[in-house]
Amino acid sequence: MAVPRSRLPSAGILLFRLRAGAPEFLIVHPGGPLWSKKDSGAWSIPKGEYRPGDDPLEAARREFTEETGFPVPDGPLIELGDVTLKSGKVVTGYALEGDIDEKAIASNTFEMEWPPRSGRTQSFPEVDKASWATFAAARRKLNPAQGEFLIRLLSVELPS
Numbered sequence: 001m002a003v004p005r006s007r008l009p010s011a012g013i014l015l016f017r018l019r020a021g022a023p024e025f026l027i028v029h030p031g032g033p034l035w036s037k038k039d040s041g042a043w044s045i046p047k048g049e050y051r052p053g054d055d056p057l058e059a060a061r062r063e064f065t066e067e068t069g070f071p072v073p074d075g076p077l078i079e080l081g082d083v084t085l086k087s088g089k090v091v092t093g094y095a096l097e098g099d100i101d102e103k104a105i106a107s108n109t110f111e112m113e114w115p116p117r118s119g120r121t122q123s124f125p126e127v128d129k130a131s132w133a134t135f136a137a138a139r140r141k142l143n144p145a146q147g148e149f150l151i152r153l154l155s156v157e158l159p160s
Contacts, residue, residue: 008051009049009050009091010049010089010090011048011050011063011093012046012060013046013063013077013094014093014095014096015046015073015096018097022134024132024133025133025134026100026130027043029043029044029131030044030128031107031109032112032125032126032128033114035128040141041142041143043131043141044142044146045093045142045149047060047067047093048062048066056092057094068106070100073096074098076096078095080094083145086145095153105127105129108125110123135150
């Protein structure tokens, strides 16, 4: 039996770096016209869907590269477990220390009919921007359920 696309689980990587001993987190803003005017609560970790039976970690690695244009940095991954979004979608998170230039992201694209009922298909980036954010800023901007990943990451001992 096929799983409806809206119910497919997702997996992603929360990239972090330490600046003056304090962590910063890489968060991404979804692209496309439906998200263009949304900010607080709309951002995400780089993530994407995977099919039942697929490896969530491999999906997280693939989606990080597809949404940022950067390979996943080398280093040990920290498992952050699952969170459930308000929609019911389950997201599996991993954290990794690394650094990328957020201004140089190059996301893959998707197509959708736009404007609605126009019969025209347009292409949009899956991610239109990325930002390094402090804990407070990331917590405010991230989808509320994904904010739990920040708390879980800070509960483990980070390198200094």
